[in-house]
Amino acid sequence: MSGSFGIIGCGYVGSAVAAHFRNNGYEVVGTTTSSERLAELCDLVDHPRIYRAGDPMADDSFFNRLDGVLIAIAPTTSSSEVDQYEKVYGQAVPALVDALRQRKGPSPLHVTYLSSAGVYGDQSGAICNELTPPDCSNNTNALLASAESSVLALNEASIQACVLRLGGIYGPGMDIPSYIRSAAGQSVRKNGNHINAWVHLHDIIRGIEFAFERQLQGIYNLVDDLQFTRRQLSNALCDDHGLPPVIWDNHDRPGARIFNARVSNARLREIGFQPSVGSMLDPVAAA
Ligand SMILES: NC(=O)c1ccc[n+]([C@@H]2O[C@H](COP(=O)([O-])OP(=O)(O)OC[C@H]3O[C@@H](n4cnc5c(N)ncnc54)[C@H](OP(=O)(O)O)[C@@H]3O)[C@@H](O)[C@H]2O)c1
Numbered sequence: 001m002s003g004s005f006g007i008i009g010c011g012y013v014g015s016a017v018a019a020h021f022r023n024n025g026y027e028v029v030g031t032t033t034s035s036e037r038l039a040e041l042c043d044l045v046d047h048p049r050i051y052r053a054g055d056p057m058a059d060d061s062f063f064n065r066l067d068g069v070l071i072a073i074a075p076t077t078s079s080s081e082v083d084q085y086e087k088v089y090g091q092a093v094p095a096l097v098d099a100l101r102q103r104k105g106p107s108p109l110h111v112t113y114l115s116s117a118g119v120y121g122d123q124s125g126a127i128c129n130e131l132t133p134p135d136c137s138n139n140t141n142a143l144l145a146s147a148e149s150s151v152l153a154l155n156e157a158s159i160q161a162c163v164l165r166l167g168g169i170y171g172p173g174m175d176i177p178s179y180i181r182s183a184a185g186q187s188v189r190k191n192g193n194h195i196n197a198w199v200h201l202h203d204i205i206r207g208i209e210f211a212f213e214r215q216l217q218g219i220y221n222l223v224d225d226l227q228f229t230r231r232q233l234s235n236a237l238c239d240d241h242g243l244p245p246v247i248w249d250n251h252d253r254p255g256a257r258i259f260n261a262r263v264s265n266a267r268l269r270e271i272g273f274q275p276s277v278g279s280m281l282d283p284v285a286a287a
Contacts, residue, residue, distance in 0.1 A: 002026055003067035005212070008053065008096065010041055012173070013204055015115065018045050020205045029062050033076075053099070054092035063103040068110045068212045069096045071096060071151070085140050089147040100159065111161040113151040114204075117197040117223055119144050119165065121272025123261035125195050125229075130165075130219045130267050138161045138257050145200035148219065155217055162216040164207055167223035167263065170280050177280050180234050184243035192231035194246020194260035197223040200277035200285060210273045218269050226279035227262040236281055 002025045007014045011031040021030045022045065030045035032038060033052040040092050041048035051058055053073060063069070073092060075084030091115075100111060120128045121135025136142040154161040164221070170176040199207075199222055207222040226233070234246040252258060265275065 004029065004065055006062065006066040006069040007045070008051065008069060008071050009073035010037075010044065011072065011074060011076070013169070014070065015203065016172075016201055017042055017070055017072070017205050017208055018185065020209070023246060024209075029066065047131075052092075053096035054087070058099075060099045060103070063109075064105040064278045066103075066105065066109060067107060068112070069100070070208055071111065071113045085143050090142040093147040094150045097154055097200075101154060107158075109159050110212055110215050111151060111154055111159060112208055112216075113148065113161065113163045115144055115163050115165050117165045117167050117221055117261075117263045118257075118259050119148070119258070120261040120263060122258040125193075125260050125262060127227075127262040127264055130221060132261075135258075140257055152218070159277045160215050160217050162211050163219045164204075164211060164222040165219065165263075166204060167197035167199040169201055169204065170198060170285065171204075174201065175286075177237050177285070180237050180246065181241060181243055183234070183246045184238045185245070185247070187205050187247045187249075189249055189253060190230060190256075191250065191252050191258075191260075192246075193229050193250060193259065194264055195227055195229050195264065196233075196259050197221075197261070197263040198226060198280060199223050199275070200280070203277055205274045206276065207268070209271060210268075214271070216271075221263050221265050222268065223265050224275045224277060224279050225265065226281070228279075233280075240281075 005021050005026040006029040007018050008031050018028050018030045028045040029047040030041050031049045031051035075088045119134035119141045121138050121141045134145040148163045151161050231248050
């Protein structure tokens with residue numbers, strides 16, 4: 001496929017997607033909120049832009065010429081977590097959705113929105129899929145889920161929108177296996193019995209391309225195949241290197257945001273997408 005593809009938020013994921021789409025013949029528009037990062041984007045995309053979703057003065061006229069758009073924004077400031085999440089997911093994403101709805105482009109638009117498998121929250125380690133309601137007992141999850149809903153409400157004749165719920169990301173520059181091994185023999189104040197979900201950056205890029213090519217609508221979990229507890233994962237990573245185990249708590253810290261769910265990727269698999277990296281234990285995960 002070819003066409004014009006916009007990436008709102010050229011951070012870690014957005015920049016990698018930009019490089020891939022550009023190499024594959026798309027005309028790429030990429031955004032940052034800061035003038036300092038604009039020069040960086042000049043080497044990465046065809047049309048670098050400063051754009052801050054939620055800023056009423058933001059110039060969003062470039063939306064009119066896009067065939068596809070990736071929303072890959074995340075809080076990057078150092079204010080408290082609640083403030084940051086409210087600003088990005090409670091305010092910026094709905095404002096961006098409104099701007100997309102009001103675009104003046106004649107052609108259809110496909111929207112991919114990156115969310116987090118963390119919205120499943122505390123499922124007591126049960127298997128969950130896209131039909132499982134998010135755990136909105138946690139305020140952050142409730143915000144993330146409401147941002148997803150605002151994006152999905154875009155679906156109509158001329159806009160098709162999907163949400164990809166990502167696991168925790170590993171890949172180049174995000175060496176999670178080494179990070180976990182660096183805690184070998186030490187106590188970590190997190191519940192080791194909880195199951196988290198993960199995904200390699202390479203599969204995120206593939207998943208975003210797949211979503212655009214197939215014009216997906218609705219929610220899809222984009223996670224790898226591993227459904228280990230923190231303890232099982234760290235044991236496997238440390239054993240591999242002859243290191244002592246990480247010592248995890250067996251209980252939750254009061255007020256901690258819990259993620260304990262076996263997140264299924266069956267829905268994407270059923271339509272022909274499978275992760276190329278099964279887990280971070282896979283030797284190719286280091287690439
Ligand atoms: N990292 C993970 O493990 C993980 C796990 C699950 C889901 N995700 C999701 O994956 C997506 C991408 O994550 P990432 O790691 O690539 O994030 P990142 O590196 O922190 O990049 C975030 C990008 O969002 C931009 N941004 C922030 N506020 C904005 C606003 N109001 N308007 C427009 N752009 C804005 C930032 O602009 P500047 O260039 O100016 O900084 C930056 O380019 C996020 O939606 C995140 O929730 C990540």
